[in-house]
Amino acid sequence: MELIEVPQLIRNADRFREVVTILARHGLADWISGVPSVWRERLRVGREDESLTTAERIRVAMTDLGTTFIKLGQVLSTREDLVGTELACELAQLRANTPSDPPEAVIAMIESELGAGVDELFSWFDPVAMASASIGQVHRATTHEGLHVVVKVQHPGIERRIVNDLQIMQKLAEIAEQQSDRLRQYRPVETIREFQRSLIRELDFHRELQNMNRFRKNFADEPNVHFATPYPKLSSRRVLTMERLDGVSVSDKEALESSGADLTAIALCGATVFLDMIFRDGFYHADPHPGNLMILPGVREQDQETTPPRVGILDCGMVGRIDSGLRDDLEAALIASVTSDAASITEIVVRLGEVPLDFDEPALVCEIQELLDDYADQSLRDFDVSGCLRDVIRIIREHRIYLPAKVAMLLKVLAMLEGTAHQLNPDFSLAELLQPYGQQAMRRRLSPRRVFERMKTRVNEWDHLLSILPKDLADVLHSLKQGNFDVHLQHRRLEPVVNRLVMGILTAALFVGSASLWSSGVSPQLFGVSVPGFLGCLLALFMGLRLTWQISRVR
Incomplete structure (x- = not known):
């Protein structure tokens, strides 16, 4: 343990014990063996939920552990490629039922953050x-200009608690990666x-x-979608004041049915908005669950009829981004899917993710080809988009390929979007809505302009390489001439292999030497058997069995 970790460990000791106790x-x-013995005694506490599955016990434990762990569970629910379908579905049920803070604490937070009294800030x-x-x-609040707003106030002290919990999580993750082969595959x-x-x-x-401002700018010309207007002068790092949206939540099925709105049109509009975010803007809302979507009444414009109901989108804290590199890979994967080119899809998956050392590429090509044939x-x-994405994630997980968070988030958003749209219209087809976006992507990728841009990029890269190559090559040759050319190799997890190799050599040497002493009858002897030879062979046998057991544990 580094000395710098000691104050942190002391500061978080009580919380660490609480976390270990709940787990x-x-x-x-059961995987925690690298903690102090005082804390390890907590592992002997009896279990309370023998009848629950492992996924259910993880969900209940995260609920008991509080805000930070609930947030972690919600994030892991989007990483089906990492934790599997069962656990991801279970963690998706996590909701933080946090009690509200006393009014005086909330008012004190607002006044401290905004530098004025609540009466001065709001009417x-x-x-x-x-x-x-x-x-x-x-x-709820009302401004002095008569605007109806909502004020989002951070819980006092929540940032400090979250930072402490994150430090504990980091330490537990390090222990898990060191101690458990089963947990190591999840890259804790x-x-x-x-x-x-x-x-x-x-x-x-x-x-x-x-x-919020960026979404409002991207959809400024879209009358069917509305994002709340934020008020920067009444906002800070811990306080956010925004327009109050009054409508029917998509999560409220009874209110939806009694609203009289055209739910088919609303589902089409909402899904189109999210697909525009993804494929047009490359900046999308990453949490399209029903609770974050509202049906807002239409507005009456001057000398015109009331507009149709609009889709209101809440909670813009979690967003995803698609850069040019990821966009190119997605377009290439789309073209390969249309042409049933499993080898190209495999190449893209390998390029996007991280593959294990024993990766079997032909097997992945075969499974992707079977998937393309099935659909x-x-x-x-x-076409079942969600089912297809689940199958893709299952195949990727079985081959232990680790996807970047931005890719996993995008796949989860598409699956979540189809599920939310089905709540409004069970006959909704996301595949039909995706088709024009796919056609646009193919035309854009194969257009002369894009081909010229790619050629220009490659020419610039070669030009840069040719400009630096002579100098770098001259430096290498000069180092070789001077005799100070060094090659630095970095290895990962090589220490256990070297330790076992050394232990095997020592065991063999000890056995051979002890057998020689035994056969030569070296004194002292007991019942005609050389004591040093016998003890040496016994120790070598123990060391050999222990080494065999260690190797069998890591397969």
Whole structure:
């Protein structure tokens, strides 16, 4: 343990013990063996939920552990490629039922962040929260200009608690990666690092405000969709004031049925908005579950009839981005899917993800080809996008390919989008809606302009290489001439292999030497048997059995 970790460990000791205790109570801490003995005693606590499956116990444990772990569970529910379908579906049920803070604490937070009294900031402020989530709670208010708004206020002290929990998660992830072969395949350290970056960004309400403004700009000419207007002068890092949207939540089935709105048109409009975000803008809302979507009444314009109902989109804290490289790979995968080119799809998957050392590429090509054949006979109307994506993720997971978070998020958003649209219209077909986007992508990729741009990029890359190659080559030759050319090799997880190799050599040498002493009858002897030879052979036998057991554990 590094000395710099000691103050952190002391500061988080009580919380660490609490986390270990809860994990042990749900039978999820058997892999923890690298912690102090005082904490390891907590592992002997009896389990309370013997009748639950492992996925259910993980969900219950994360609920008991609180905000940060619930957030982690929600993020892992989007990584079906990493944790599997069963656990991802179970974690998707996680919801943080956080009690609201006392009014005086909320008012103190607002006044501290905005530098003025609540009466100076708002003409009316409701001290009773209308909703409370894991990071913050929401209050109704009215500005002095008569605007109806909602004020999102971060829970006092939540940032400090989250930072402490993230430190504990990081330490547990390191222990899991060192101690458990089963957990190592989930890449706990890398997953926690991604989650840490995402959650720290979510704690800054300035980012959500910027996301809302960008969405409003991208859809400024779209009358059928509406994002709440944020008010920067009444917002800060921990307080976000935005327009209040009054409508019917898509999660409220009874209200939807009684609203009289054309749900088929609403489903089409909402799905189109999200596909525009993905394929047109490369910047999309990454959490399209029903609770974040509303049906808003139409607006009456001057001398015109009331417009049709609109789709209101809430909670812009979680977003995804598609850069030019990922867009090119997606377009190439789409073209390969249309032409049933399994080898090209495999090449794209390998390029996007990280493959294990024993990766079997021909087997992956074969499985992808079988998948393409299975869905080839389905009509566009009946094509199950969610089912196809689940099959793709299953194949990727079986081959232990680790997808980047941005790719996994995009796949999850598409599957979630189809599920949300089906709540509005059971006959909705996302595949039909995707078809024109696919055609546009193919035309764009094969257009002369894109071909010229790719050629120009390759020429620039070769030009850059040719410009630096002579100097770099001259430096290498000069180092060789001077005799100070060094090659630095970096290995990963080679220490256990070397240790076992050395142990095997020592075991063999000990056995051969002891057998020689035994056969030569070296004194002292007992019942005619050389004691040093016998003890040496016995020790060598023990070392050999122990080495065999260690090798069998790691297969």
